[in-house]
Amino acid sequence: xxxxxxxxxxxxxxxxxLLTFVNVLGFSILLPVLPFxxxxxxxxxIVYGALISIYSIFQALGAPYLGRLxxxxxxxxxxxxxxxxxxxxxxxxxxxxxxxxxxxxxxxxPILVIAVARVLDGITGGNNSVTQAYVTDVATLKEKSLIFxxxxxxxxxxxxxxxxxxxxxxxxxxxxxxTVIGAAILSMVxxxxxxxxxxxxxxxxxxxxxxxxxxxxxxxxxxxxxxxxPSKVIRNIFVLRGIFSIMMAAYVGTIAxxxxxxxxxxxxxxxxxxxxxxxFIAFNQAVVSKWFIRRWGEYWTMxxxxxxxxxxLWGITTTLHLWLYIxxxxxxxxxxxxxxxxxxxxxxxxxxxxxxxxVMGISGAIISLSNAFVPICAAALYGLYGASIYWVxxxxxxxxxxxxxxxxxxxxxx
Numbered sequence: 209x210x211x212x213x214x215x216x217x218x219x220x221x222x223x224x225x226l227l228t229f230v231n232v233l234g235f236s237i238l239l240p241v242l243p244f245x246x247x248x249x250x251x252x253x254i255v256y257g258a259l260i261s262i263y264s265i266f267q268a269l270g271a272p273y274l275g276r277l278x279x280x281x282x283x284x285x286x287x288x289x290x291x292x293x294x295x296x297x298x299x300x301x302x303x304x305x306x307x308x309x310x311x312x313x314x315x316x317x318p319i320l321v322i323a324v325a326r327v328l329d330g331i332t333g334g335n336n337s338v339t340q341a342y343v344t345d346v347a348t349l350k351e352k353s354l355i356f357x358x359x360x361x362x363x364x365x366x367x368x369x370x371x372x373x374x375x376x377x378x379x380x381x382x383x384x385x386x387t388v389i390g391a392a393i394l395s396m397v398x399x400x401x402x403x404x405x406x407x408x409x410x411x412x413x414x415x416x417x418x419x420x421x422x423x424x425x426x427x428x429x430x431x432x433x434x435x436x437x438p439s440k441v442i443r444n445i446f447v448l449r450g451i452f453s454i455m456m457a458a459y460v461g462t463i464a465x466x467x468x469x470x471x472x473x474x475x476x477x478x479x480x481x482x483x484x485x486x487x488f489i490a491f492n493q494a495v496v497s498k499w500f501i502r503r504w505g506e507y508w509t510m511x512x513x514x515x516x517x518x519x520x521l522w523g524i525t526t527t528l529h530l531w532l533y534i535x536x537x538x539x540x541x542x543x544x545x546x547x548x549x550x551x552x553x554x555x556x557x558x559x560x561x562x563x564x565x566x567v568m569g570i571s572g573a574i575i576s577l578s579n580a581f582v583p584i585c586a587a588a589l590y591g592l593y594g595a596s597i598y599w600v601x602x603x604x605x606x607x608x609x610x611x612x613x614x615x616x617x618x619x620x621x622x
Contacts, residue, residue, distance in 0.1 A: 236370025266330030268576030275569025293332035345409035360493030461583025492545030513546030
């Protein structure tokens, strides 16, 4: 019995890892594919941007709803239903491949079907908040920081594997249908892992009645935080996450443009560079962040990460030499890799079990709202002012660093 319990204990985080990986793939696997899908149906770049944005917009709407639902019904049933929805979204995406390219009211029918699939995938992709709540439930205090660090590494792996896998699967005679089938298979494997290995982690005595809210309420973060009435520490972490997420969204929305302008990379060269960057992220979040957290604690690791981010954002604008740029870019990458798992771990450490789903839901909504709206604005500003916007962006982690010395509870640190 002890051996069996030990094996199950090792497996208990596998569904969380798979869910995280599949949700990242839902975004990253289409990055090299969607431009060609849009072109295939005779649509403009604006349509491509819309298909990217609606995923994050509806993820922001879905995350808090699923988080609250898991606080009421339990983690497992919500994860099963949401992952089944993700699988269904890929099936709908695949249906578009077989539809004729006719137009209704000026819109391509296959593109409209793909848009529906992206909306559904965004809503069900909001189960990240439930996944994080599950980890909060089952992980010990010592495990939480390490597990969230591993999840951060998986995010990095997903961002590495996704574009390459999407491009490879779409290169055959089936075109983008190959990518859709691959993503659907991964989604099915994740659904089976939840059913077989995931045990309910939120007991009935800790559940609370589900509170119905309009979809618009999901993005009214100020009102949601007021209703939740979290501790001052949780509020402060939300502020830090918000500042950092705005910086991250602006960085993600412009960095490829900056690298192309700086080094005149073609698509293949940029892909190799992003692969190297993805390896940095995976290694830093899965290995380096754990090392710092074990020795310095979550708060000081986060502060170190913010310092590295400031230096990195400033440094990458100061050189035209590729190898020096990569060195400075690593410091930016290291800062990001240290901060992200610390934000998640700090929320997990301070969130009461009965509020964990909603706390993680709000955190996910902050990220998704930033990803939905900030990149468009940042790209426009980059077109006007170029690399100088990174000097302004560097002020955001600097502001977060100064704010991090507010009234935080130091008892869990170190």
